[in-house]
Amino acid sequence: MHSHRVNGIRFFWVTMLNILITIAEILGGVFSGSLALLSDAFHNLGDSASILMGYFAQVIGSRPETERRTYGYRRAEILSAFLNSLFLIVVSIFLMVEAVRRLFHPQPVDGKLMLIVAVIGFIANLASALLLQQGSKDSLNIKATYLHILSDALSSIGVIIGALVITFWNIYWLDPVLTILVAIYICYEICPVIHQTLSILMQSSPHLDFDQIKTDITQIEGVIGVHHVHAWMIDEHRIIFSAHINLSDRPLSSVEPIYRQVETLLKEKYHVCHITIQAEVDRGIEEPLFNTPVDKAATSDNID
Structure with a gap:
């Protein structure tokens, strides 16, 4: 019981950190003109939604079976994961379209502001990963979230490198290129989740001999x-x-x-x-x- 309470507290702080990252990156992306920051912001927004939806779905899924739900409410977590994944795919497509447009019409980017916000995002993502590291050893749900946030920290490193290049060499086309790479990475990460959740919702057979x-x-x-x-x-x-x-x-x-x-x-x-x-x-x-x-x-x- 104590373990579940600790995990709940950690999920709360991870959610708060992700919301702060999202707000910082949206503001930073708007004022610096960086589409890469905005793409990372939407990625973190998706993470925040995923954590919240996953937590509430887990609470709902733990409810006992009833006359109307003889198998219980466990599908709530699957439905949550599917909807969140669809949201991230739609956002990624939108960002790629906008990034391609910017490739043909490059816009100036404030590299210094982009760098500051990217560093803040990296530190916050790393802190979130550390908060969930211990719980990831006992729960597959927490482990999946832990690995997802850890991958966010790695994508922030790419934005930091891009911000340094833009700051010192004014290579503005690198910003939309980074946006496309982050969007492709999100789709690569999410597509297997969509496939798995769809298979479960369609009652496909599990992999059994x-x-x-x-x-x-x-x-x-x-x-x-x-x-x-x-x-x-x-x-x-x-x-x-x-x-x-x-x-x-x-x-x-x-x-x-x-x-x-x-x-x-x-x-x-x-x-x-x-x-x-x-x-x-x-x-x-x-x-x-x-x-x-x-x-x-x-x-x-x-x-x-």
Whole structure:
């Protein structure tokens, strides 16, 4: 309990630091004329939103299951990550378009002001990373935020170098080039998150060796076949699995030990957290592991 309270306090200060960085970089970008600072500001704004949304989504996701939410609220964190990622992609595209325009029409940049603000951003990002470093060892959520903020500190180094070059050599076209590089970096970092969150929201199957799962289950004494398999994810950690298994005709009391063996196998070897097994004798024994469109059509005809 104490660990969660410390992490909450650290998240609060990290959020405050990111908001201060964002305000400083927006003002610095406007008054210095640096688009690179503005791009970094929006990146930090995205981080602040991500931290806040992630924290509240985590609070919502920890709520217990209800009659209307039988799997709980764990998808709140996934939805939060997806929306935040989309926001960063839109902002990145806008900044790249503006940067390309500035490449053809360079504008003077106050390198000294740009340098001061970039140094402030670097120090604040580094402080944020240090605040979360300890908690990152115990929580994957905090670890992801820690690595993200650490990457922000590294991108600030690029802006600092650009500010030094502009200050001493007046190479103004470097500012939009840095903006494009930062925007590309953000997209590179965010696209896998969008892909993963979309896969979870669309209930795509997790990366499991289903053929091996079938082999392992049918090696359990009494199991003749496996079919009608479904697997999906509630969030990035929790896998849901359901299947029909064919058994020899036997009393229900002798089926329960087989259920426990199947559950133990799936939990320990494949890290499945929620398992639903339906036992059958001959029904579906010739069916494939997954229902094909033909199977579904046939089933629909039988119902009609």
